[in-house]
Amino acid sequence: MSTIRSIIKGCGSYLPERIMTNADMARFVETSDDWISERTGIRQRHIAADDEKTSDLAIKAAERALDMAGIAASDLDMIVLATATPDQTFPATATSVQHALGMHKGFAFDLQAVCSGFVYALNTADNFIKAGQVKRALVIGAETFTRILDYEDRTTCVLFGDGAGAVVLEAGEGAGQPQDRGILASRLHSDGRYGDMLYVDGGPSSTGTTGHVRMKGREVFRHAVVNLAAVMEEILADVGLTSQDVDWVVPHQANRRILEGTAKKLALSPDKVIMTVDRHANTSAASIPLALDEAVRDGRIKSGDLLMLEAMGGGFTWGGCLVRW
The missing domain is CATH 3.40.47.10 (Thiolase/Chalcone synthase)
Structure with a gap:
């Protein structure tokens, strides 16, 4: 029996240029490379530039995912962007991405489930596809998390970085078996x-x-x-x-x-x-x-x-x- 499957056609990511190592952080936070790496495995993180917003990171990741998929933004039916650090309280950051990509049909919205956001967003897009409401979806996870850190709290500020990743989903046909794509x-x-x-x-x-x-x-x-x-x-x-x-x-x-x-x-x-x-x-x-x-x-x-x-x-x-x- 055939079934609709959401197939990942392409993926992309973007990391800001600025890198902050543990040693860099130890210059202004009471911590050390050994303390951070032994407890977390973290050695460095990327930090968004002062003029980089969450949407900027998301756009670059999205463009790379669309390029791998060989799909134009105009062919998308929906964008769902998972983020806990939107550009503004409203409008949705996803609509800024939609505009920048040149997608003028369909719909775009943000989803907030913090670190689980991408999984929630992927599941949401999958359900739209399985319901037959859309054929192609762009799912993005993007954050400028360093903007909401307290650099006087060494137990949290050492843990986070900025970045974005995206996937393009397309409706396909499967046999309803675990071997399906x-x-x-x-x-x-x-x-x-x-x-x-x-x-x-x-x-x-x-x-x-x-x-x-x-x-x-x-x-x-x-x-x-x-x-x-x-x-x-x-x-x-x-x-x-x-x-x-x-x-x-x-x-x-x-x-x-x-x-x-x-x-x-x-x-x-x-x-x-x-x-x-x-x-x-x-x-x-x-x-x-x-x-x-x-x-x-x-x-x-x-x-x-x-x-x-x-x-x-x-x-x-x-x-x-x-x-x-």
């Missing part, structure tokens, strides 16, 4: 009871300010390993596969210890985990498409490979997507 299964979760463990202490209706990131690191770590392993097992069970069938895990790049802990819980080799946290730090909604694009372009991810994309973010939100490349 495209998105095979997704699961999304949230639990607002834990909202005070990872949050920003500001907003338009509360303080009238942007606010800064606040986090209870140990609690977040504990929940992340358990939740991410569980959601991956749920997704694999949905399609009758096991973790041993997965060729690559492309995770949210929060912390090396979380990535290693999740892989261990699923009995996965660390060699199957795409890891960029050492060079990109945590780029929130941008981290999965950044890692995906790197692994596709360097040849690790090949046609037919089975990928597990997974993330957890503030809220708590978490989820995953199983994709046949």
